[in-house]
Amino acid sequence: MNTVVYDGSYEGLLSAVFEIYEYKINDACIVKKDEVNGSLFGAVHTVETNEEKSKRVYKKLKDKLTPNALSQLFKTFLSEEKNIENVLYRYIAYTLSSRVSVENNFSHPDVLMLQQTSRKVHREKHRMEAFVRFQLSKDGLYYSLIQPDFNVLPLISNHFEKRYADQRWLIYDSRRKYGLYYDLHKVEEISMQFSENMNDKNALKAIIDEKEELYQRLWQQYFSSVNIAARKNMKLHIQHMPKRYWRWLTEKKG
Amino acid sequence: MSDRIQEKLSILADAAKYDVSCSSSGSDRKNTNKGLGNASNGICHAYTEDGRCVSLLKILLTNHCIFDCAYCVSRKSNDIKRAAFTVQEVVDLTINFYRRNYIEGLFLSSGIFSNADYTMERLIRVAKTLRTEHKFNGYIHLKTIPGASEELMKEAGLWADRLSINVEMPTKKSLALLAPDKKQEDMIKPMQFLKEAIIANKEEKRLFKKAPKFAPAGQSTQMVIGATPETDLEILYLANGFYKKMNMRRVYYSGYVPISNDNRLPAIGTPVPMIRENRLYQADWLLRFYGFNVNEIVDKKNPLLDMDIDPKLGWALRNLNMFPVDINKADYQLIMRIPGIGIQSAKKICDARKFGAVTWEHLKKFGIAVNRARYFINSNKEFETKDLQPMQIKQFILQESQSKYRPNFSPQTKLF
Structure with missing residues (x-):
């Protein structure tokens, strides 16, 4: 087995795929740079992320895949699941090797895997579009902390940019330590020190807008008033709003 | 204020x-x-x-x-x-x-x-x-x-x-x-x-x-x-x-x-x-997305929806003559009507079968409700159905399923 090491980025992965073909590496196993373990057998090939190479792979895929499948590919990558690089590599190789489109061949394990994994990531994207809760700071910034299961910030950027075009906002993934910041003109990816106790009530007092607490209270009131006690169904409630998200949800903090 | x-x-x-x-x-x-x-x-x-x-x-x-x-x-x-x-x-x-x-x-x-x-x-x-x-x-x-x-x-x-x-x-x-x-x-x-x-x-x-x-x-x-x-x-x-x-x-x-x-x-x-209420919504979905006519779901003879099974299964049991369905040949419209197979799975089946026969193992991986679908499918020899009566099929399905409403229908009297 030959190990191919890449930097963990999507462009890096596409560059790796390019080089597997370029250097005719047989039996390749793609590994993220910081997941390389010491006891490696066989040769190690380290890939430098290269815009030219990744673009060429991307263009080739664009010719062969529908936009939907292309987006599934990227979503599956964002799942960050173990060994997902090699599923993606095999899927790409399968796609390139076939003259006809294979993206709907769900009997093929990698095609099915891609479809199912991208769906999980898509669900998380949709959840974050729902579960982001902005708080207004004194200087007029709507900010939100999240910890999604998958790396979905790249997928939700467009949604929030379109929706909140007239307010400055920041969505920060405190697990992956980066965020999206919109300055009324464009969205930028930023990394910064954003300590977790920023979500803590006392620390917040100093920086939040004077009306913020009122609207949080009103939202909590609304949330409890629309509930119909005679229909209580906690199982369904938790199924839709799993507990791991509660600490970020205004209405569940109460 | x-x-x-x-x-x-x-x-x-x-x-x-x-x-x-x-x-x-x-x-x-x-x-x-x-x-x-x-x-x-x-x-x-x-x-x-x-x-x-x-x-x-x-x-x-x-x-x-x-x-x-x-x-x-x-x-x-x-x-x-x-x-x-x-x-x-x-x-x-x-x-x-x-x-x-x-x-x-x-x-x-x-x-x-x-x-x-x-x-x-x-x-x-x-x-x-x-x-x-x-x-x-x-x-x-x-x-x-x-x-x-x-x-x-x-x-x-x-x-x-x-x-x-x-x-x-x-x-x-x-x-x-x-x-x-x-x-x-x-x-x-x-x-x-x-x-x-x-x-x-x-x-x-x-x-x-x-x-x-x-x-x-x-x-x-x-x-x-x-x-x-x-x-x-x-x-x-x-x-x-x-x-x-x-x-x-x-x-x-x-x-x-x-x-x-x-x-x-x-x-x-x-x-x-x-x-x-839930059964009515299921019936409503059959009307809007599954191509059912309202008289296939309820009629003068059956004016009430079954409470213990969903209306699609109810329809299938009343129309066993339509089954078993060969998923490698049947129309998309009919595949959608198989209990346990929803719109997504029906699409997947129709897409996948263009590349080769879809088997029971594939269906399981697609995530269909196997315990319901198995009585209505006949694609290869692995899952031939015996001549079961509608009531028998219903009993088998109810026994194996974990309906969220199951306790309400348990035929056994609860002692405690």
């Missing part, structure tokens, strides 16, 4: 919650004016402890009402706290909730104070203020007040994404019994008007791209289930008529929550008919 708003919110959200519609999809309003929001996606931002989706700020403008409908908490004769929002208060709440990503928009209804037009005008003023003064492009669902003038309905459609008038009861008789102030014509007439206005607007938009939108998410309605003795046959035929003749986007079924000691109604403490 803020305490008073909170009290109003608690009263007027509480009074609005029996309207079950929470849909925020189906519109196509975009944020083109660099304003606030868009309405296209349909997102549930939260779920209450009863498991229902919270998508919109759903409130009444006021719960003062001149009507006395027995099934309604806001009825005139009910001794409860009354409150009313000002237009500005509703606007502020909507904008501030929306900016924090709590909601997709506003669902505004109202008790009828003074008269229908007066009430309707206030609802419209809220929507208009949001659209014009705040450049708000989020979702707005307005309730159409029965008896409001056609001019006002027309104006409402210009600002709202969806309009709805609740038919309330499945039959005229029940409506006369429980809502003596309301007549079914008062609801059907405006539905008809809106249907025509929506069609006319679509035509207009085809000719002039810039023609203003009119209720782009269409209209919906709701009926209360289980307060009166109607059969599922009556309910589903009415719903089907709404879909076919009124172009309704949705019909909602609201299981009656006992809120009154009125002897015309189920007593307080009677359980909410949640299973029946």
Whole structure:
């Protein structure tokens, strides 16, 4: 087995795929740079992320895949699941090797895997579009902390940019330590020190807008008033709003 | 001041919650004016402890009402706290909730104070203020007040994404019994008007791209289930008529929550008919997405939906002559009708079989409900069905399944 090491980025992965073909590496196993373990057998090939190479792979895929499948590919990558690089590599190789489109061949394990994994990531994207809760700071910034299961910030950027075009906002993934910041003109990816106790009530007092607490209270009131006690169904409630998200949800903090 | 708003919110959200519609999809309003929001996606931002989706700020403008409908908490004769929002208060709440990503928009209804037009005008003023003064492009669902003038309905459609008038009861008789102030014509007439206005607007938009939108998410309605003795046959035929003749986007079924000691109604403490409500929604889905005719789901011989199995399985058991189906050859339409196979799986099967035979192992990986589907499929020798009777199949399926309603149907008496 030959190990191919890449930097963990999507462009890096596409560059790796390019080089597997370029250097005719047989039996390749793609590994993220910081997941390389010491006891490696066989040769190690380290890939430098290269815009030219990744673009060429991307263009080739664009010719062969529908936009939907292309987006599934990227979503599956964002799942960050173990060994997902090699599923993606095999899927790409399968796609390139076939003259006809294979993206709907769900009997093929990698095609099915891609479809199912991208769906999980898509669900998380949709959840974050729902579960982001902005708080207004004194200087007029709507900010939100999240910890999604998958790396979905790249997928939700467009949604929030379109929706909140007239307010400055920041969505920060405190697990992956980066965020999206919109300055009324464009969205930028930023990394910064954003300590977790920023979500803590006392620390917040100093920086939040004077009306913020009122609207949080009103939202909590609304949330409890629309509930119909005679229909209580906690199982369904938790199924839709799993507990791991509660600490970020205004209405569940109460 | 803020305490008073909170009290109003608690009263007027509480009074609005029996309207079950929470849909925020189906519109196509975009944020083109660099304003606030868009309405296209349909997102549930939260779920209450009863498991229902919270998508919109759903409130009444006021719960003062001149009507006395027995099934309604806001009825005139009910001794409860009354409150009313000002237009500005509703606007502020909507904008501030929306900016924090709590909601997709506003669902505004109202008790009828003074008269229908007066009430309707206030609802419209809220929507208009949001659209014009705040450049708000989020979702707005307005309730159409029965008896409001056609001019006002027309104006409402210009600002709202969806309009709805609740038919309330499945039959005229029940409506006369429980809502003596309301007549079914008062609801059907405006539905008809809106249907025509929506069609006319679509035509207009085809000719002039810039023609203003009119209720782009269409209209919906709701009926209360289980307060009166109607059969599922009556309910589903009415719903089907709404879909076919009124172009309704949705019909909602609201299981009656006992809120009154009125002897015309189920007593307080009677359980909410949640299973029946669920079965009606399943039947509704079969009508809208699975190509079923209403008479395949209920008919004179079977006027009630099975409570222990879903209506698609019920249909299959009554029509075993259609099965087993060969999933490698059958039409997509028929594959969709196999119990345990939904639209997604049916699509997957039809896509995958172009590359080679789809086997039982594939089906399991696709995530179909194997325990139900196995009795209705015959694609290769692995799963030939014996000559089982419908009742036997039903028993096998019930034994193996873990329905969320199972305890209610357990044939065994509970000892403890």
